[in-house]
Each structure stands twice: as structure tokens, then as C-alpha cells.
Amino acid sequence: MLGSCLGVSGQDDRGHWEWIVAGRVIAMTWAIGLFVANAAAAAPVCAPGQPEMPSMFLPRSEPAEIILEITWLVFGICAVIFVIMEGLIIWAIIRYRQRRDEGDSGEPPQIYGSNPIEFAWTVIPLLIVFILFLVSARGIFEIDKQEPPPGSLEVTVVGHRWWWEFDYGELGFVTANELHLPLTKDGEAQSVYLTLESADVLHSFWVPQLAGKKDVVPGRTNHLWLKPRQMGTYVGQCAEYCGNQHANMLITVYVHSEADFDRWVANQQLDAAQDDSVAAGHDLFMQTACINCHTIRGTVADGTFAPDLTHLMSRSVLGAGAAANTPDRLREWVWDPQNIKPGCDMPSMKLSRHETDLICAYLETLK
Numbered sequence: 455m456l457g458s459c460l461g462v463s464g465q466d467d468r469g470h471w472e473w474i475v476a477g478r479v480i481a482m483t484w485a486i487g488l489f490v491a492n493a494a495a496a497a498p499v500c501a502p503g504q505p506e507m508p509s510m511f512l513p514r515s516e517p518a519e520i521i522l523e524i525t526w527l528v529f530g531i532c533a534v535i536f537v538i539m540e541g542l543i544i545w546a547i548i549r550y551r552q553r554r555d556e557g558d559s560g561e562p563p564q565i566y567g568s569n570p571i572e573f574a575w576t577v578i579p580l581l582i583v584f585i586l587f588l589v590s591a592r593g594i595f596e597i598d599k600q601e602p603p604p605g606s607l608e609v610t611v612v613g614h615r616w617w618w619e620f621d622y623g624e625l626g627f628v629t630a631n632e633l634h635l636p637l638t639k640d641g642e643a644q645s646v647y648l649t650l651e652s653a654d655v656l657h658s659f660w661v662p663q664l665a666g667k668k669d670v671v672p673g674r675t676n677h678l679w680l681k682p683r684q685m686g687t688y689v690g691q692c693a694e695y696c697g698n699q700h701a702n703m704l705i706t707v708y709v710h711s712e713a714d715f716d717r718w719v720a721n722q723q724l725d726a727a728q729d730d731s732v733a734a735g736h737d738l739f740m741q742t743a744c745i746n747c748h749t750i751r752g753t754v755a756d757g758t759f760a761p762d763l764t765h766l767m768s769r770s771v772l773g774a775g776a777a778a779n780t781p782d783r784l785r786e787w788v789w790d791p792q793n794i795k796p797g798c799d800m801p802s803m804k805l806s807r808h809e810t811d812l813i814c815a816y817l818e819t820l821k
């Protein structure tokens with residue numbers, strides 16, 4: 455029955471060619487429509503102040519723009535080929551269908567060795583592939599910079615299971631999970647040069663609106679170049695499966711005005727706040743194993759296995775996106791991170807509720 459509907463079996467199929475044509479037209483419309491709808495769905499629908507949809511169809515930085523241009527070119531060429539080929543197939547189905555009054559006239563005439571046809575279907579695809587190769591190669595050379603462009607802001611990105619470390623090098627501070635960048639430097643567009651390293655396993659750094667995906671490989675140093683075009687908040691994700699909390703490796707990139715970025719940097723460069731009203735929490739923190747993994751600049755805490763907490767309150771999320779950085783969630787996190795992010799390296803410190811409150815009160819002063 456199915457065979458006869460699809461027109462692939464014998465004599466009974468006469469008159470079913472309409473179904474084949476309809477099927478092909480529907481499939482063709484669906485295939486092209488799906489791609490275009492995907493691009494259209496990227497239109498910003500989020501509330502003001504919220505990050506846009508992390509779509510490669512909404513590029514906000516130079517490498518992402520180059521990638522989208524190549525994508526549309528490849529899509530355009532493929533769509534034209536697809537429509538022409540499907541059109542010819544549909545035309546042939548209709549024009550050369552077996553008519554009811556014709557009977558079975560056997561095989562159609564067999565043609566061998568047409569040089570012009572052989573030549574055409576060899577040369578045309580070769581030219582198309584050559585054009586796609588040239589355009590892709592040019593894009594790759596533009597994007598893949600092995601040296602920082604002059605005047606770049608350089609940041610070292612270290613992928614950890616399961617969070618991101620951002621080391622601002624010369625600026626003298628380290629932060630986590632939230633990358634802050636300036637749109638301009640002295641009024642000129644600021645390019646950014648990221649050095650990508652891994653502390654453990656394979657990760658992949660991907661913020662679709664800013665650049666393509668780049669793997670973060672243990673024992674190897676990769677680079678990624680960005681040149682943001684527009685202020686805003688852009689989200690991305692680790693894009694290489696790296697263990698059970700792979701999904702909680704959120705990257706948030708804030709592209710600021712020059713003045714806002716300078717203010718943010720000035721704050722990050724300060725040592726941690728010292729507030730006598732939370733001395734009990736401070737002292738307790740410094741007596742626990744917290745200090746083996748976390749750094750709080752200006753204190754004895756100088757661990758490097760876990761995120762630098764010097765300005766914890768300047769960040770919007772905990773656990774690389776596992777929870778919002780609110781007082782309640784911070785308490786739950788310090789009480790037992792395994793409830794929020796099972797499998798992460800931070801254990802419950804087996805503090806009492808009172809001790810948890812003291813430590814969180816201290817952490818909340820780290821603005």
C-alpha cells in the first residue's frame with residue numbers, strides 16, 4: 455500500500471504521480487522554510503535588559519558576522535541548486551508520467567556517452583565547490599588570528615569542570631563565568647583576543663552572537679578573536695560534553711561602554727572589602743577549607759581550584775549559571791552545593807545553619 459502511494463511498485467501506480475509531486479513540493483517548502491524560520495525566530499523577543507536569544511543569526515561581533523555572511527552564501531547557492539533540481543524532477547515526473555491509455559511500453563530510450571552533458575555536470579559542480587572553498591578559506595583566515603591584533607584587550611579563558619575562569623592578565627585580576635568587555639577604547643572599536651586553555655578536560659567556548667565555537671583543549675592553547683559591534687549582554691555555553699554538569703557552564707559576556715568598563719575594571723582591581731560588621735563570618739571563612747580552593751584578594755584565601763570570590767557580588771549567577779546570585783540561593787549553595795549542582799567539586803562544608811549565615815553575610819560584602 456505504502457509502495458503504491460509513493461509510486462515505487464508496478465502497474466497499479468498509474469495516476470498516483472500527483473501524490474509524488476505533492477510530496478516533493480511539501481518536503482521542499484518544509485526544508486527551506488525550516489531554515490528561514492530558524493533565522494527569523496532569532497528576532498529579539500526578550501524583555502528589555504535581558505540577553506537576546508543566543509543565535510548565530512543575530513551577530514554582534516565581527517567574526518560572527520563573517521560566519522553568517524558565509525552561511526547565507528552557502529545557503530543561497532544550495533537553495534538555488536535544490537530548487538532547480540527539484541523543479542526538474544517534478545517536471546520530469548509530470549511530463550514523462552505513464553499515461554493510462556499508453557500501456558507498458560518498456561524502458562525509455564537509453565543514451566550513452568554524451569560529452570556535452572558529462573562536461574556540464576562535471577564542470578558546474580566543480581566551479582560551485584571552488585567558489586565555496588575560496589569564500590570559506592578567506593573567512594577562516596580572517597577569523598583565525600594567531601597573533602593578537604594591535605591594541606587588543608587580552609584575556610585568558612580557562613575551562614574547568616564546570617565553570618569558566620577569566621584572567622585579565624595585565625589588568626591584574628581574575629574573575630569567573632562573566633566576561634566583561636568594552637565596546638571601544640579611546641573611541642575606536644576594541645578588539646579582544648582570548649587565549650583558551652583547559653584545566654582538565656575538553657570544553658568548547660561558544661557565544662554564538664560574538665564568534666564561532668572554539669574548543670578548549672587540555673595541553674593545548676587556542677585563540678579566539680572578537681570585535682563587538684554593539685553594547686549588550688550575550689550568553690553562550692560550553693559546547694563540548696565535559697561531564698554531568700556540562701549544561702551548567704554558562705558564559706555571559708557583557709559589552710559595556712568604555713566608561714562603564716573602566717569603572718568595572720577599577721572595582722575588580724580593588725582588594726576585597728573589609729567590613730568589621732561581618733568579622734565573624736570573615737574569620738570563620740578563613741578557618742575553613744574554603745581558602746584552599748578560593749581566592750579572596752587581600753586575605754589569606756589564595757586557592758586557585760575554584761572561582762575567585764574577591765568580587766563575588768559583582769556576578770549575577772552562582773555555579774556558572776546553576777543558580778541566580780541571590781541571598782537565598784547563596785545560602786543554599788554554601789549549605790550544600792551538591793543540591794544545586796550535583797557532581798561539582800565543591801562539597802558541603804557541613805556548617806551549621808548559623809555558620810552558613812555568618813559566612814554568607816561576609817560573602818555578601820564582597821561587592
Ligand code: CUA
Nearest residue numbers: 657692694696
Ligand atoms: Cu565544559 Cu561542556
